Structure formats: C-alpha cells, structure tokens
Amino acid sequence: xxxxxxxxxxxxxxxxxxxxxxxxxxGITPTVPKQPQSAVEAPCYHIARPGAWPCGTxxxxxxxxxxxxxxxxxxxxx
Numbered sequence: 001x002x003x004x005x006x007x008x009x010x011x012x013x014x015x016x017x018x019x020x021x022x023x024x025x026x027g028i029t030p031t032v033p034k035q036p037q038s039a040v041e042a043p044c045y046h047i048a049r050p051g052a053w054p055c056g057t058x059x060x061x062x063x064x065x066x067x068x069x070x071x072x073x074x075x076x077x078x
Contacts, residue, residue, distance in 0.1 A: 004025055012021040020030040 004021070008021065009018065012018040023030045
C-alpha cells in the first residue's frame, strides 16, 4: 500500500473501515472476529413409511383417534 491521502482517510471513516485501513497501512492484516455459534438445531430427516400418506398431508375426514397405549399415554380409549 502506498501513502495514505486525506481523501482515503475520509472515505474510510464514512465506510467505518478506518481501523482496517490503518492496520493495512502498518502492514498488519486485520482479522474478522469470530461469530457466535447459534444453538444446534435438531437434524431434519425423514423416516420413510411405505404405503403411508406423504408427509405434510392427511386423509380427509375425522381422524380415528389414538389406538395404541404408547400413543394414548394417559388418555382413555374412545
């Protein structure tokens, strides 16, 4: 990098890059701060069920209700 002009410094101030410009002029490579890691999301996967309705769809009409004890939990049968 060559000599800095007042116009270079003014332009860097307007863009908010004055610190980076001065570091580059001194021969130092500016580093980008690490971004905070977001919470790990649950993986999005699909369990294939041959013969079942496609995911996101349902048959028309009322649902038959929960029949197996594991799905019912503490709900009484209907």
